[in-house]
Amino acid sequence: MDYVFDNKTLTMSILATPTHVNFNGVMHGGDLLKMLDQVAYTCATRYCGVGVVTLSVDRVLFRSPIKIGNLVHFLASINYTGYTSVEVGIKVVSEDIAQKSVTHCNSSYFTMVALDDNGRPTKVPQLVPITDEEKRRFEAGRLRREASKNIQKNK
Numbered sequence: 001m002d003y004v005f006d007n008k009t010l011t012m013s014i015l016a017t018p019t020h021v022n023f024n025g026v027m028h029g030g031d032l033l034k035m036l037d038q039v040a041y042t043c044a045t046r047y048c049g050v051g052v053v054t055l056s057v058d059r060v061l062f063r064s065p066i067k068i069g070n071l072v073h074f075l076a077s078i079n080y081t082g083y084t085s086v087e088v089g090i091k092v093v094s095e096d097i098a099q100k101s102v103t104h105c106n107s108s109y110f111t112m113v114a115l116d117d118n119g120r121p122t123k124v125p126q127l128v129p130i131t132d133e134e135k136r137r138f139e140a141g142r143l144r145r146e147a148s149k150n151i152q153k154n155k
Helices: 028-048 132-153
Strands: 010-013 052-062 073-080 084-095 103-114
Touching: 010 028, 010 132, 028 052, 028 073, 028 084, 028 103, 052 084, 052 132, 073 132, 103 132
Parallel strands: none
Antiparallel strands: 010 073, 052 103, 073 084, 084 103
C-alpha cells in the first residue's frame, strides 16, 4: 500500500499518562510545551526537507486542562514561510475516550528556522496557499511576522 502525505500538515497523537501529571492531577504544561516543540520540529522539518531549530514561540494559549488518560491530538500546519523560516501553527485537542468528548485545549505558533549542513540558515520552499483556510492562515502568519519585526525594531 502506498501512502501519500501532505507535507504542509501533520497530525500526531499521544496518550496523557501519569508520567505527565502535575500537582493538580492534570497534564503538566511543561510537558505539553516540550511536545509542542517536537511537533513543530517534525512538521517544519518535513516541509523544509532539512533540519530546523526553534526561533520563537509567539503565543501559547492554555484553554483547558488535559486529563490524564485522555488522548491528545496535535494538529499542525505550515501557516507562513519567510526566506529561511516557517511558522507552524498547532492546535491541541484533548479526547476523553471514556466520555466520547473532544475539547480544544491549546493553540500555539512556533517560528522554526531551516539549517543547512553547516548549521547556517538556509532558504525554505515558499508556501503557496490554495484553499481559503490556507490563505487565511498565511495572512494571519504574515501579520504576526510583521508585528514581531516591529517589536524588534522598537527595542
